[in-house]
Amino acid sequence: MFRAPKVLPPSDDKRWRIVEGTMRRNGFSRNALIETLHTVQESFGYIDDDSMHFVAESLHVPLSRVYGVSTFYHLFTLKPAGDHSCVMCTGTACYIKGINEMLANVEETYEIQPGETTEDGRISLLTARCLGSCGLAPVAVFDGEIVGKLNPEILQKRLAAWSDGND
């Protein structure tokens, strides 16, 4: 039977094995594209050109579709993240409790827009549609730690600590 030659990973970085593992578990099916991209992002932090080529060849899908899917979904990012990430929830409950003013404040202070990283690479600012912790609104996630009942002082303190390198 015809067997396609095995596609070699772009480098001998061990993390590629995790990505290959995900694809193998799904029988290298093209339906597993989103699963695979999740694994790439978990392993590398973002999805770069090399990984898109690798995934496209391994799953036998056009590169255009890999690029299309990677850019369609908000959770996938094509740029490396900063040292720290701050995800601010912009769901309705948080909006009612004034997250927009706080977000505008952060944008101004650090001169970044949501989805961007500060120039020194210290802080990535992200927004989420709703984290589902509406009971604690307004909510933000600092490096994976959910902080509820947020106020401008706490936010300011947390970000300043990262920015100054006290971590």
Add this chain to the structure above:
Amino acid sequence: MIERLIEIKEEEAEREAGFEHRVCVCVAAGCLSSQSDEVLEAIKNQVAEAGLEESVEVKGTGCMGLCAHGPLVSQCSREEHDHAHDYGEVMYQNVTAEDAGEIVESLGKKPVKKLQLDTEMPFFKNQTKIVLENSGIVDPERIEDYIAHDGYQALLFALTQMTPEEVIDEIERSGLRGRGGGGYPTGLKWTTVAKSVSNQKYVICNADEGDPGAFMDRSVLESDPHRVLEGMALAGYAVGADQGFIYVRGEYPLAVERLKVAIRQARRMNLLGSEIGNTPFRFHIDIRLGAGAFVCGEETALIASIEGKRGQPRPRPPYPAEYGLFGEPTLINNVETFANVAPIIRNGGDWYASIGTAKSKGTKVFALAGDITNTGLIEVPMGIKLREIIVDIGGGVPGGGNPKAVQTGGPSGGCIPEEHLDTPVDYESLKALGSIMGSGGMIVMDQKANMVDVAQYFMEFCMTESCGRCIPCRVGTVHMYNLLDKIDKGLATPNDLALLEELCEMVRETSLCGLGQTAPNPVLSTLHYFRNEYEDKINYEVKMEVAE
């Protein structure tokens, strides 16, 4: 196999009976983000230190509802064990790890006053729990605990004593309607899929809860995942499918984790997989992760996403019931719909139909948030008045006063003003008000809310989340957003307002999927009830010029 379940149930009852006291700590996402895991750990340590491990059971459970006051801890002693469906005698709020010692010390004595929560308040008393009956009571990571609370009984009963037609018949008689918001009769949907001829059919659970301000599905998955699995397996049996998928939002890592654990446990106990309960029925469930696209809540977009494509909807018909996942007949229901299935089979469709109104049966879970005292999760019978939910159960607006409006249905819904709060909650009544039932998010706004800004907020949401496939939605939402922005900044002319209304109509009538068709709802409902707020912002100088 049913004998094995009864055995487990008895073992559990025996285990429970051995304990003098039981302490439950909420470890669902709301309380977890206020470090309830540390509280659980601390209480366990304190119990161990006091050498009470034999007589005190400490367990992590799902959501107890009152998320605003988390972390929540409930505690009951042996006499109350019979009332397993009560929250127990004592509930504590805002518990920290430092309080653990005091709580453990108080067991069997007077409760700790400063932490105590009034369990007699309407928030707890005025609810009717079906979907959430186990939330806050069972340990979501132990299948035995679910079985001890009658779990998987309905599935095994149906597999051995009922034909698939009888299962569908029971669902039809219950009058259950889709809880994702549309309200399509569940029995009818199941019948259509069952009648489709194919060797391969699929069951999909839609857990892509994208509405901002809604967290019901997340809570059900985190608090009682087995209930959803059982509902899916029953659906699989009824329509003749052997493969199920749960499509979960990528933003809900804890729910995914608990689902994985639950699926593994159910497989090990032969309650999922091949030859379930020693019958010929087989059913597998796999998890698919969403990646942050609101439009994937639409069924055809969700199917595209499971197939590994961009989540873009396609025109219907053909409906997924005939041509769905991989081109096969597919049943798609919401988490809450599946969560209702097992109790219906267990207690009968007539029992379920006895709750609610003539056209909307059963209960509905709502997530209360915004300017309301008791933010959290509630379950109420259909037909309850909005005012009862907001004022009695929700405790009204903090600091008193009347709410200005209640927003239901997320970006597809509308704002209901205070004077209509006496409307009963059912699919038809809410629609008549220009809103929808939606998946259950309920956001309360106080008098300070600027309705033009609220409409703009939702339009911004729809604009960014539009998948871009059809033009009315892709272009229309941008223009509506810009017009709202103009109005809010006081730069708009009366013509702009007219244009906005015209656009609303056009986008609603010509968009491909639900996202576009309902995107104008927040604008239309605020225009209908709060038109003066829009008109106050119209620039009259420009108007004069036009008049000249």
